[in-house]
Amino acid sequence: MTWHPKADLLEGFASRALAASHQHTVAQHLESCVACRETVTALRDVESVARDAEPGDRLLERIVASRSAGVRTILPTEDIGVPASRRSAWVAGLATAAVLLAILLFRGSREASAGDRTGYLRLDPARPLPGATVQVTYTPSAELGGFDSLVLRARFRRPNDDDYNPGPMQRRAAVLHRRASGVFAGEFRLPDSVVFAVFAVESPSGDRVDDNDERLWELLTADQTHRPLLEALVQKQRDLMGRNWEEGLKTVRTLTALYPDEPQVWAMLSVYERWVLGDRIADSLLAGHHRRFAAFHRGLAEQRGLPATTVSGMLYYAIEIDDSAARHYWLERLEREFPDDPDVLFRQENRLAGDHLNRLAGDDVAKRADPRGYFAALEPIWAKAEPTHDRILESLAWNAVARAMDAKDTAALQVWIPRFRRVQRQTLGNVAYWSKALLQYPGSRRMAMEWLRDDARLLAEGPDAYRPLTRTTAEQRIANRAAAQPVLAEIANALIEDGDTAAGLDTLRLAASYGWSPPVFRHVAETWAALGDTTQALQTYAKVAADPGSTPSFGDSLRAATASRPGAQWDAWVRDARREMRSLTLATATPRSLTGPTRLLSRSGEARRLSEVAEGHVTVVMFWSPACFYSVRDLGTVQNIARQFSGAGVKVVAIVDRPWSDEVRRLLKEQHAEDLPVFYDYRSDTRRAFVTFSTPDYYVLDEAGKVVFSHSALEAIPRQVAALLP
């Protein structure tokens, strides 16, 4: 039998850690033993693995950014002993799973990759009482390090603030001054009524913004025990709407953990579960909600003197879990015990509409005897509702305006348009939508023009309160101009209709100069054609034809029509228009590199990196979810974009938020998007790299893999792709 050294000796020999005598003995053996020689070679190879490896340069920045974004991990620091039994191993497994879960929960969407863009903002106290003075220190990003002072901008939220973030909600919170250490510092006093705030830091002129990679920094007000206020968390989830739904779900879960006795937060959770997790998972959670609701109902139904929030919370919980008997009970209580509650008043408005207004019944219109009685009956309701300043006022006034438009009741429009404008949280540019209808009626035409002009003026002035925290002043100028285009087009139309053709055309030209917008160009061209200036019309139509979003047949028909026209240079016009489009489109680019891994699973289960799929190609990246109606609806259009540019080597990657399934397959088939390359973001690290948490969300990458256009509008993607092609 051949003698072989024990494993420990071979390992020691491989590590050159043996005493000289042992070293010699083993060496002698190795000369004649192939098997042991292989063992030593293998062990030495293991030692050589990653000997010179270094972490990436940006890992430290990523760590600091994660800390500053509030990411925390719970480390497994407790000793794990040798298992004495299966049970203890099982317990250890549970502990490990719990730690892992904690890490996953805490990492969440706030994990950041730092870089030149992001610094480190510290707010002290981190959980202030309302009205407290907050000290701010900011370790700057590379982009902001060179200034003497910086501006801290904020979006302050009060308990009655509404969902989403449109309107003039932003303000300067403080000026931060540079200290000798290079850190910036300042302070501000939190207004007494503010319960939640988010922040960004920017240069004094607003041309550079550190928005913590779009996550912003946040401040939750708290009580004396440092527990975040219920109102603060409610406002946080409202602020997150549209920008990070998953973080919104987590916030609502936090609400249920901190305020488990409040039915309203459980109703909210039920809503979020359906929105974020989808029907299948939400349905599976419904039984738990039914049990919890029943327990609430048993405890609360007999109690008198409950606050309105509890009663309305029970009503909404009943609605969410579809318990009609309970819904009836809690609605009756809400209306009886709180007749002036804004929610009750809004329901009264709905009933009035049912009682007084004509409505569709099948294919027929069920006529009411006195449709205008609705507006008379609404007056006392409005008189009670308006002083509450509740967020429901906007919906109530909007209903009245819409019903006045339906009824063609210009007297009612004269009353309700000013009211609506008074209570609406204004999104600049939206008036273009309203004015289309209002301009039709002589009674509302003057008001519509005033409204349009007010918006056009505001968009030209660009008040800073409307600028989102994530936008630079230059980006806001572009956004304002884009929003002004349809407003100006409506004003121009009205002017021309009123006989002021010169002023109308000037306004249209102004609208066309505000950015690349095929609908506005078409509008301008049609106006020129109506005025008989065919050359101007054709030159403007050439811009429409140059846009890759237009059908080829559009340009072909015009080229054919102009072939025999003297002086018409269709192809040259289209060429010039393409150059202009490219230049205007690239002016809106905001290039950035992706940081962190971007791992995906293909339909066949193969693990790929986005860079492998996209490398060397202009690439459109779509983030979508089967639970999101809007993203599912867009799949067919994205498939068409993929087909349109496939000849130019453009890639389209549709990244879905759940594994490949029959449901995903069915949706793609229904939207005629079966050929779309769909990948599953199985570690969620791809969306973290993009910093996107909403669907649908679109990005366009250049051939080097750099993200050139972020959060693209679907209709802008073809020209953004075209601008990046040689």
Added chain:
Amino acid sequence: MGGSAISSDSPVHLDLVGQVAAGDTDALAALYRLHGAALFRLARRLTASVEDAEDVLHDLFVGLPESIHKYHERGSLIGWLKRVLVRLALMRLRAERRRHEVDLHEGISEAVAGRAADDFGRLDVERVMATLPSDMRTVLVLRQTEGYSHQEIAALLGITPGASRVRLSRAITLLKAALRGRT
């Protein structure tokens, strides 16, 4: 083993621990600069992936301010950091296995043999390591590159010293099989 110019029990080191525990980001960065590379190399060997190694290191340092008080100055700081890192890496590897991302326990010899005939003409040891089942790779790395005893490995992984030896032996057998084709 630490790769640090500052010994573990130096006042600077102990100051750093205190400052990190107090939430000082500069101190955290200093600790990273001292030990990040050595910890990264260990994570890289354990996970056989640059991205996973960076994620593990990220999680370790992000969690340190809240956990470093559990380092009671018994033994070297780098030794404690490595033990925590090993556990983090194991958690990550187990989670991946649960996701069935790669079935590491099936077809290992075929996978290894397949890699042996790769285009480069010689076997990349690192790639072979990546194909080893993670529990075997962990023991191999801890024993051979970190110098842990089987007793220490057993305590760290929650297995018996005998199981540690068996895993090491199997790992070496697989490794040799893969390397046998190399010229």
